[in-house]
Amino acid sequence: MFQTATSANKWEAQQVTEHLQRWVAYHREQASEGACASYIPALRRADPTQLGICMVGPSGNKVTAGDWEVPFTMQSISKVVSFIAACCHHGMAYVLDRVDVEPTGDAFNSIIRLEMHKPGKPFNPMINAGAITVSSLLPGSTPEQKLHYLYAIFQKITDSAPVINEEVFVSEWMHSHRNRALAHYLKDTGYLDCEVEEALEVYLKQCSIQVNTEQIALIGLVLALDGYHPLRGEQVLPKEVVRLAKALMLTCGMYDASGKFAAYVGLPAKSGVSGGIMTLVPPNLRSQSPFPGGCGIGIFGPAIDSCGNSVAGVSLLKQIVHEWDISIF
Numbered sequence: 541m542f543q544t545a546t547s548a549n550k551w552e553a554q555q556v557t558e559h560l561q562r563w564v565a566y567h568r569e570q571a572s573e574g575a576c577a578s579y580i581p582a583l584r585r586a587d588p589t590q591l592g593i594c595m596v597g598p599s600g601n602k603v604t605a606g607d608w609e610v611p612f613t614m615q616s617i618s619k620v621v622s623f624i625a626a627c628c629h630h631g632m633a634y635v636l637d638r639v640d641v642e643p644t645g646d647a648f649n650s651i652i653r654l655e656m657h658k659p660g661k662p663f664n665p666m667i668n669a670g671a672i673t674v675s676s677l678l679p680g681s682t683p684e685q686k687l688h689y690l691y692a693i694f695q696k697i698t699d700s701a702p703v704i705n706e707e708v709f710v711s712e713w714m715h716s717h718r719n720r721a722l723a724h725y726l727k728d729t730g731y732l733d734c735e736v737e738e739a740l741e742v743y744l745k746q747c748s749i750q751v752n753t754e755q756i757a758l759i760g761l762v763l764a765l766d767g768y769h770p771l772r773g774e775q776v777l778p779k780e781v782v783r784l785a786k787a788l789m790l791t792c793g794m795y796d797a798s799g800k801f802a803a804y805v806g807l808p809a810k811s812g813v814s815g816g817i818m819t820l821v822p823p824n825l826r827s828q829s830p831f832p833g834g835c836g837i838g839i840f841g842p843a844i845d846s847c848g849n850s851v852a853g854v855s856l857l858k859q860i861v862h863e864w865d866i867s868i869f
């Protein structure tokens with residue numbers, strides 16, 4: 541039986557699943573308007589017609605549809621976790637001294653603003669420049685130690701040990717000229733806390749953590765609840781850090797399409813070039829939705845648009861938000 545937070549709520553799991561299945565079948569067609577990322581050769585081999593979704597509510601109530609179990613790499617979705625991890629260790633003030641909270645309107649891997657705005661402080665932690673800085677801030681004096689800290693947070697939230705997709709990691713490592721250029725510039729301007737190759741190893745390995753939609757939905761759920769993990773019954777992340785992360789997801793999480801996403805979907809979200817989207821609905825937003833207690837949402841659809849966002853995934857989310865009236869605005 542599907543558990544809901546209010547007795548007045550009329551939804552049953554089967555009904556919610558049927559809706560999702562129908563919408564997934566419809567929006568899968570949109571994938572032909574995008575293509576799998578090709579600048580990381582290992583991502584090019586994904587099946588562009590895949591589309592899957594998992595929604596998890598606070599009692600562990602879960603609905604899924606389509607290719608929800610297909611593994612994919614977190615890519616930029618990991619930027620949310622690493623930012624939270626760095627803030628947990630150093631406190632927000634230390635991290636915000638080294639990375640700003642302003643959207644850029646530029647591509648996620650753009651270099652242009654670093655030199656235009658002295659002294660080269662990255663604009664936000666959701667673009668590559670800011671995320672590489674954040675990866676360098678993780679505690680520890682080696683990439684292994686920094687990753688260990690990040691993995692522990694991932695594990696606490698998802699209850700699963702992170703697995704690195706070595707093929708994707710090596711593939712990106714070999715083709716990471718632009719990220720290397722960004723890291724060298726950040727090193728030159730004093731915005732890296734370790735060596736260039738070390739920061740890149742941490743950053744590219746965190747991007748290569750393999751997940752499915754359920755795991756990112758779980759992270760989304762904990763963010764929806766301001767860091768409280770309902771299945772563990774424990775506050776696993778500081779509330780103020782999670783709130784800041786959600787503000788950054790809303791303003792910068794969908795790269796240079798963040799404005800449109802806020803306008804037409806209206807949920808804090810983070811995407812990755814492998815086609816994942818992690819998003820969330822806060823509790824008690826609209827009592828008539830199937831998730832009145834809030835939920836985390838994980839989506840996977842590997843055909844992406846020119847900004848790097850899943851075409852079918854965004855299109856599916858637009859419909860869900862519209863049908864269930866769950867925009868935060």
Ligand SMILES: NC(=O)CC[C@H](N)C(=O)O
Binds near residue numbers: 848
């Ligand atoms: N937008 C993304 O998901 C980018 C992540 C990718 N690993 C990169 O650094 O280019």
